[in-house]
Amino acid sequence: MHKGKGMKFVGDSRISAEKTSKIPKDYSEYPGRTEAFWPNFLLKEWLAGAVFLVGFLCLVLAHPSPLEGMADPTDAAYIPLPDWYFLFLYELLKYQFASGNWIILGILVIPGIAFGSLILAPFLDNGPGRRPRQRPVAVGMMLLALVSCIWLTYTSAEHVDWETRAEQNKPIPPGESVVDQDHPGYAAYENSCLSCHGGELEGGAGPTLIGTEHTKEEIMDIAVNGTGAMPADQFQGTDEELEQLADFIIETNEAAAE
Incomplete structure (x- = not known):
């Protein structure tokens, strides 16, 4: 029992004397606040x-979004790109101060400072006001981050021909084959190329042949003389079979593009 103003009597010690009602407070006295x-x-x-x-x-x-085929680590000509929400970091690595000998700045230091600053923004500007003009530090840091991300993403994206890239790396629908096994050149492909380039020309030990822009003559030359990591004399057959092989690859690409 406490004497004086605000005297309280508690009959059961298990019941708090400070127990309040569960009814929500009436906020009508503070309209809009x-x-x-x-x-x-x-x-x-x-x-x-x-x-x-x-x-x-x-x-x-x-x-x-333009989807591409499965990534092929053996294709040295393929230029990998991150998803659109990481393009600003990809663009950052193109600048001299964030690449080469300074690559650690580009991949760790600069992004770390940027994201760390956003985390610290509420603590650096902890005023009671909620309007933007009352929070100049936090609002300024957020606007700087937003403008930087948008500008770097736009700069990176405008140099990429997305439609051509998607067409060159167009995925083959599962269960739908574009390979005509009755084609005269399929036998030559099966004997000389299938083990490296896959049954659907999707690639494997060698790069994918889907999306190739080589002419018939270039394909015939590569099959005989090799290119890049592909050694020469991979094709074993007659000149007629070599032409049939080149026709098979070109016609399969045309079927895949349809």
């Missing part, structure tokens, strides 16, 4: 998230 988390604030967050999700799905349906 605060609100109950449930359901007011949470409902607004759900509505905003739903609008963003629907917009994103519409964008995906209207402009699907």
Whole structure:
């Protein structure tokens, strides 16, 4: 028992004298300043998230991403690119101060400082105000990061011919073969090329032949004289079989492009 103003009597020690009601507080005295988390604030967050999700799905349906075939580590001519959300880091590595002898700056130091600064922004600018002009440090750092990412991503993307790249590396649908085994050149391909370039020309020990831009004469020359890591004299057959092999590769690529 406590004497004086605010005297309280507790009959059961298991019941807290400070127990409050579970009824939410009345915020009508503070219009526009605060609100109950449930359901007011949470409902607004759900509505905003739903609008963003629907917009994103519409964008995906209207402009699907150009997918490529399975990566081939043996193809030295293939230029790998990261997904679009990492293109800004890829572009950063093209600059002299973030590549070559300074590559550690490009892959660790600069990104580490940038993302670390965003984590520290709320602690560097911890004023009570919520308006942008009242949080100059946090807003400035966020705008700098946003502009940098957008600019680097745009600069990297504008130098890539995405349609040509996707067409050259077009994946073969599973279960759908583009190889005509009745073609006269298939036997020559099976004897001399299949073990390295795969049954669907998808590559294996050697690079993929799907998407090749070589002419018939160039294919015949490569089959006999080799190129890059491919040694010479891989083809064993007659001149007629060599021509049939080149025709087979060209016609298979045409079928894959359709």
